[in-house]
Amino acid sequence: GQQVMQIPQYQHVQEGEDFTTYCNSSTTLSNIQWYKQRPGGHPVFLIQLVKSGEVKKQKRLTFQFGEAKKNSSLHITATQTTDVGTYFCAGLNDMRFGAGTRLTVKP
Amino acid sequence: DTEVTQTPKHLVMGMTNKKSLKCEQHMGHRAMYWYKQKAKKPPELMFVYSYEKLSINESVPSRFSPECPNSSLLNLHLHALQPEDSALYLCASSQPQGRSSGANVLTFGAGSRLTVL
Numbered sequence: 001g002q003q004v005m006q007i008p009q010y011q012h013v014q015e016g017e018d019f020t021t022y023c024n025s026s027t028t029l030s031n032i033q034w035y036k037q038r039p040g041g042h043p044v045f046l047i048q049l050v051k052s053g054e055v056k057k058q059k060r061l062t063f064q065f066g067e068a069k070k071n072s073s074l075h076i077t078a079t080q081t082t083d084v085g086t087y088f089c090a091g092l093n094d095m096r097f098g099a100g101t102r103l104t105v106k107p
Numbered sequence: 108d109t110e111v112t113q114t115p116k117h118l119v120m121g122m123t124n125k126k127s128l129k130c131e132q133h134m135g136h137r138a139m140y141w142y143k144q145k146a147k148k149p150p151e152l153m154f155v156y157s158y159e160k161l162s163i164n165e166s167v168p169s170r171f172s173p174e175c176p177n178s179s180l181l182n183l184h185l186h187a188l189q190p191e192d193s194a195l196y197l198c199a200s201s202q203p204q205g206r207s208s209g210a211n212v213l214t215f216g217a218g219s220r221l222t223v224l
Contacts, residue, residue, distance in 0.1 A: 031211075033211070033212065033213075035213075041217075042197055042215040042216065042217050042218050043150060043197070043213070043215050044215070045212050045213060045214070048211075048212060088149055088150075090213075092211040094152075095140065095152050095155065095163075095211070095213075096152055097149040097150050097151075098149060099148075099149055100148075100149050102147070
């Protein structure tokens with residue numbers, strides 16, 4: 001079945017540095033979603049990408065969907081301490097989540 | 108109302124107990140989900156209900172028994188659990204799969220943290 005791989009597993013950055021997490025699928029995805037889970041919290045929907053090559057921005061967050069619809073990335077510019085949490089991609093062909101990237105930010 | 112409400116927030120039970128986790132949403136969503144999340148791991152899909160019918164069972168042990176009494180409620184009945192079943196149990200809801208842009212966007216509840224002694 002579909003398997004979504006996500007890297008890196010952990011990322012520790014200094015406040016103000018950029019951060020990127022990547023998702024790769026072994027099969028073509030109909031769409032991909034990104035969620036953020038704060039420590040002690042629950043996953044919260046960030047965005048959904050549907051079209052090949054799609055790029056969407058939310059303030060300092062930039063989301064991309066690959067041309068082949070097999071990979072996606074989330075880039076955060078100039079991280080802040082409020083960005084701390086685990087970022088999950090989810091290939092919603094089958095409602096399964098990637099392993100997540102845990103972001104910690106040093107003030 | 109854009110919330111998914113889960114009760115209880117915390118539950119401690121012995122291996123011989125019978126308990127239930129409850130989930131409620133009033134967003135008009137017709138798909139509801141149970142996920143299990145262990146520490147530092149992603150949510151792991153357990154069950155999916157679509158239009159009150161069980162559509163996905165991810166080979167979950169029978170000691171977990173889901174129930175969807177109506178379109179707003181989802182229960183997870185627990186019996187004879189093992190200590191390794193201790194985890195955060197997350198309920199989510201969405202519009203069912205389809206062509207609309209909002210389909211499959213999951214709204215999660217805060218979770219029920221289960222400890223099995």
